[in-house]
Amino acid sequence: MNARDRILARIREALTVPAPKPGSHGHAQEHDGGHGHGDSSAGTRPIGFRNRPVHVARAWLPQGGSTPAEHLARFAAASAELKTDFRCVDSEAEAHAALRRIADDEGWRRVASHHHAMTDAAVAALGRPALFTDGGYPPDDLEACEAGITTCDVLVAQTGSLVVNSRSSGGRALSVLPPHHVVLARRDQLVSDLTDAFQRVEALHGQQWPSMISLVTGPSRTGDIERILVLGAHGPKKLTVLMW
């Protein structure tokens, strides 16, 4: 028997004895009742059930709002708390103007990006030398860039997060190696909560998954020294979201 089969055999043997209901703390009847959620019988279902309603839990979580205006307000509030620089502007031209101001203020010499209609236009508007990661790049060159400019798949109002991936956001490193990550986004990419976000990601990529999908929430951070917040631990010190 190989190692895989040995482990699986041990698991199957162990599972011949059933375990008490989840969260019942050993008392068959004492269930966390009173919440009226429809899935409290899950514990008694037979082996292999896969029809657990996945949307049940979202009602208990922090909420992202139900209208686009609420989503926007929630995303803005979450961004402020996370220290993400979030700007919602009226047009692509305004976004480019904002980007130029940031580049001037920080004195960017070289930026990194990937090819996409939105990023191409932004890089052209910046008028600075650019490294495009598509098809491979020298990592040292990327490390020397002051900013990484990418698109994203979806933004999440509930948490102030955004999703990048290794296929259509310029690879694994572009959004995390340069000290400033700039995300270009459209308003219709903003969804209410993580459940919606995972559905959107699945709709976009479910046929052929990229090798990496990252939910990014704020700039890189650490609290490892006396639980004091410091931004820019290993990843970007700044995260800017330009949305129009």
Added chain:
Amino acid sequence: MSIAAQQFLEAAGSITRNLRHRGLIQTALRKYEAARDRKKSAFNDWSAARQSAAETKWDAINHLDTYLVEFASKLEARGTKVHWCPTGPEARDTIRGIIRDAQAKCIVKSKAMTAEEIHLNEALEKDGFEVVESDLGEFIVQLRQEPPYHIVFPAMHLTRDEISDLFERELGSAPTREPEELTMIARRALRRKYLQADVGITGANFAIAETGMVSITENEGNARLTSALPRVMVTLLGIEKVLPKLEDLALFLPLLATAGAGQTVTGYNTLYGGPRQPGESDGPTEWHVVLLDNRRTELLADPEQRDALHCIRCGACLNVCPIFRNVGGHTYGTTYSGPVGSVITPHLRGLQDWKHLSNASSLCGACTEACPVKIDLHHHLLQNRRNAVGDAPSWIERLAWRAHAFVVNTPALYQFAQEVGRIVEPLRKRLQGTPLDPVQSWTRTRDLPPVAGESFKEWWRNRR
């Protein structure tokens, strides 16, 4: 008493008197508690969310074989190599083999408690490889050559001054009192490593069966870099990490972040589904996923405590535990400390050697209350105590209880014992806790209520 138990007692005895340690831990945990409570209040219904999570993990663990097979075959379909390792040494050898085959020199590693569990770093260093921990807290404790203090906050026991001294000594940096400056020193030291490393080793927080992906939670971006730049990536995870569906993360990511660190969600939650795919611009060309059993199946075989495998290693139970807060993380002498460590270590490393941890508990239940997946932690501590006594009964204890039962069941004898008790009471009071006391180890830190001058029966009789 086992060696581990003796070490525990000694370490606990000295650290509980250390006021500096106490101050540090309490400040850190006060900050944690305030942040966690704020984030918990943003939930519509925290306890219902926990119940949903408990049910989801119950499903995952009670169908572990099905989900693991699904997880592995989906991963393999995209070119990932999956290794199944029944024991720690097998996992270690597998990873050493991968690294030798890759002809690696420098290895970067992001946080992985499973790697601590199998002592991976020591093994690799013995082979002559340089292994650099990239998580800031882990980097600090690695420089100090000590194990992480806490499963989520590895360097929680150190002040900024100690860290500054350490960096000055080990990295030659200028002393500073600014956490920001200290973080930047580590950032600069590690940047080169990401670019130089041939192999990146990571842990994992969840294994998604439905899509064949691993999910890694972190704040710093070090795991993202570890899995972006080196040409070979190795991910080590316990077999209990499975979740059935991708969308389950919509529940588990906020629960983990809120319970673990008082965040809405953690900074980076990254899904990995394979090595670099055609058309992608970077990423490792080889990805090895190492699935570790290491006696988790023993815990699985105990239906009473099987839910301990639901643990998502958030650390909440450590943070609220009055024992952990007093004795600290290193005292346990285990990879997993705090209540969850006390529950699972006897299963992973032997009940008789580690049963003392289940006695180091006030049974207050704060851990069970805090656990985001509703593991019945404090009852499991009791069950460990029961099992330990059942396995290796103590004859003295048995005899004592027999004698006690005999006395209290024989009214005349009981009466006599009361009289004797009253007579020797003044002497007992004097002797209690002194070296002349035959049960000193018990009475030194405990009070025996005085024998009453009059029993209830006597009181009743006199009043009629």
